[in-house]
Amino acid sequence: MGPFQLVALAGKSRLTMAWRIHDQRQGASHSPRLLVMPRTQPPDAAAVQAWEQRVRRAARLRHPHLAEVVDVGVVERWPYVLYDAAGMELLDEPITLPPPGAAEVAQWMADALTGLAYAHDGGVVHGDVQPYMLLRDEQGQVRWVGLEVAEAAGAPTKLPAAHHIDALQLYRLRDAARADLLGVGLLMHQLLCGQAPLDEADFGVVVERMPPAGRELVRLPWETPRPVPEVLRAIANRATDRQPRQRYGSARAMARALEGWLQAEGRAGGGPLALLRDRLHSAGTLPGSPGSAARAARLALMDKERTNELAEVVLQDVALSFELLRGVNSAQVRGSQPAGGAAILTVRRAIAMIGLDGVRRAALGLRAWPGPLPEDSAKTLGRLLGTARRTGQLAQALRPAGYDGEVVLMVTLLQLLGRLVAAYHFPDEWQQIQRLMQPAPPELPGEAEQPGMSEQAASFAVLGADIEGLGAAVARYWGLDDSVLHLIRRMPLATLPRSIDNDDDMLRAVASCAIELIDGQSADEARREAALRQVAQRYGRPLKMSLRDFRDALAGVRPGAAAAKVAAASQEQSENRA
Numbered sequence: 001m002g003p004f005q006l007v008a009l010a011g012k013s014r015l016t017m018a019w020r021i022h023d024q025r026q027g028a029s030h031s032p033r034l035l036v037m038p039r040t041q042p043p044d045a046a047a048v049q050a051w052e053q054r055v056r057r058a059a060r061l062r063h064p065h066l067a068e069v070v071d072v073g074v075v076e077r078w079p080y081v082l083y084d085a086a087g088m089e090l091l092d093e094p095i096t097l098p099p100p101g102a103a104e105v106a107q108w109m110a111d112a113l114t115g116l117a118y119a120h121d122g123g124v125v126h127g128d129v130q131p132y133m134l135l136r137d138e139q140g141q142v143r144w145v146g147l148e149v150a151e152a153a154g155a156p157t158k159l160p161a162a163h164h165i166d167a168l169q170l171y172r173l174r175d176a177a178r179a180d181l182l183g184v185g186l187l188m189h190q191l192l193c194g195q196a197p198l199d200e201a202d203f204g205v206v207v208e209r210m211p212p213a214g215r216e217l218v219r220l221p222w223e224t225p226r227p228v229p230e231v232l233r234a235i236a237n238r239a240t241d242r243q244p245r246q247r248y249g250s251a252r253a254m255a256r257a258l259e260g261w262l263q264a265e266g267r268a269g270g271g272p273l274a275l276l277r278d279r280l281h282s283a284g285t286l287p288g289s290p291g292s293a294a295r296a297a298r299l300a301l302m303d304k305e306r307t308n309e310l311a312e313v314v315l316q317d318v319a320l321s322f323e324l325l326r327g328v329n330s331a332q333v334r335g336s337q338p339a340g341g342a343a344i345l346t347v348r349r350a351i352a353m354i355g356l357d358g359v360r361r362a363a364l365g366l367r368a369w370p371g372p373l374p375e376d377s378a379k380t381l382g383r384l385l386g387t388a389r390r391t392g393q394l395a396q397a398l399r400p401a402g403y404d405g406e407v408v409l410m411v412t413l414l415q416l417l418g419r420l421v422a423a424y425h426f427p428d429e430w431q432q433i434q435r436l437m438q439p440a441p442p443e444l445p446g447e448a449e450q451p452g453m454s455e456q457a458a459s460f461a462v463l464g465a466d467i468e469g470l471g472a473a474v475a476r477y478w479g480l481d482d483s484v485l486h487l488i489r490r491m492p493l494a495t496l497p498r499s500i501d502n503d504d505d506m507l508r509a510v511a512s513c514a515i516e517l518i519d520g521q522s523a524d525e526a527r528r529e530a531a532l533r534q535v536a537q538r539y540g541r542p543l544k545m546s547l548r549d550f551r552d553a554l555a556g557v558r559p560g561a562a563a564a565k566v567a568a569a570s571q572e573q574s575e576n577r578a
Contacts, residue, residue: 129183185239
């Protein structure tokens with residue numbers, strides 16, 4: 001083929017093919033090169049010119065995970081892109097024996113997605129993601145080849161009028177970028193399970209058999225050559241989800257999920273806290289709640305002897321309450337206590353230990369509301385804080401006699417710490433998680449609606465870590481011991497808490513019950529009663545409460561319930577005076 005000696009076919013699809021070649025223009029000292037070209041010849045000279053224009057534009061991009069183009073040209077009416085492949089192999093070449101480990105696959109895909117995101121930002125797509133389109137060097141660095149080769153092959157040779165160009169390009173880029181991401185998901189699937197998805201080597205054919213075009217599903221099998229961690233499984237399955245709306249919306253979003261898992265579990269070994277450590281130092285755990293400045297001024301005027309009243313003021317601010325717990329459970333403060341002292345879980349005791357001056361310092365040390373959050377994210381966090389306070393009040397209403405209301409409140413807030421931290425430190429990812437949890441309308445009339453993901457699965461797929469695990473990691477970072485970490489783990493939804501053996505289990509169950517009740521009421525009207533009955537079935541026996549008891553407790557903390565109580569009391573006083 002002209003100056004190229006074809007050595008071996010590296011791979012082919014319906015749209016593209018790649019060849020290992022010797023470039024005879026190099027003379028005797030030639031090095032291995034890779035030739036990528038469309039599967040069919042462009043129909044005319046105008047189509048060839050359009051192809052070259054687009055591929056040369058893609059070749060101008062420079063990124064560590066985009067292979068550098070040696071040459072773009074045409075030989076015997078075949079357009080081609082040439083890459084130097086010295087010291088590199090195709091990513092699918094080493095997957096036979098032995099298969100790569102989960103962390104290795106995750107790192108390859110995260111790097112590949114970073115390069116793909118850069119290309120997408122520059123208005124360039126790949127167009128035919130296939131296993132032979134990634135080169136890997138001896139250090140494990142991956143690089144894309146073949147950008148725009150397939151996409152440009154089918155592109156129009158005549159552009160529309162100027163006022164249509166922007167809309168057309170944006171539409172093309174959006175859909176082609178989503179197709180690229182689906183291809184990466186299929187590639188990740190193949191690398192993890194060691195065989196092609198749906199036993200089809202051409203990912204383009206696989207896509208046509210998947211929703212929305214087809215009906216076949218691509219999910220990782222439970223039996224794989226090497227174990228696939230639960231988080232990585234969730235990321236891979238989201239990338240190829242049966243519902244297109246549930247798949248990743250951008251290469252950068254999927255890369256963040258993989259990098260989050262690698263940082264939390266793979267390479268850092270620091271657990272979910274590794275995702276948060278720098279952010280905790282720069283932005284604090286949470287910003288002071290709205291009105292925190294007025295509360296700080298009020299604290300400055302209060303009498304240090306009136307601890308209970310002081311605690312009531314502090315508890316109005318979730319961030320300040322957490323800050324006091326963090327302060328009194330730090331190694332320095334705990335070191336001054338008798339050996340074996342339990343963790344402090346009430347604001348009252350924290351105030352007694354650090355004094356009014358310590359409370360004032362903590363209040364002044366909080367980031368002012370809303371910290372670094374933009375307006376929309378601040379509103380989201382504000383609503384979540386309001387829901388957290390209502391959930392704590394509901395837990396207090398559910399607690400059996402003899403249990404300290406403030407301890408119940410703080411355990412409930414700590415069980416919600418992961419959500420609050422995620423909404424503050426990862427606002428964009430938190431919005432993604434919420435969207436993934438929402439059910440989708442049925443695909444066809446008469447069918448059931450498509451369920452959303454669980455919170456755990458959604459957080460795995462977006463952050464690469466568990467929301468609840470984030471909260472536990474922060475609590476451990478504060479200095480809370482294992483007994484408290486057990487308390488702030490919610491009761492598993494898969495099992496019924498039929499019996500309570502000790503006070504810690506009771507506190508844990510009451511907080512979890514309150515959270516499940518409030519979560520159930522966030523659904524639409526048709527599901528609220530079913531959610532209430534489900535919670536009553538789970539917790540009625542251990543908490544010795546009836547369905548009516550749960551309904552009454554829930555009614556007492558609904559938005560506006562406090563105002564209704566005040567209005568009712570005022571009406572009663574008026575009637576008594578009359």
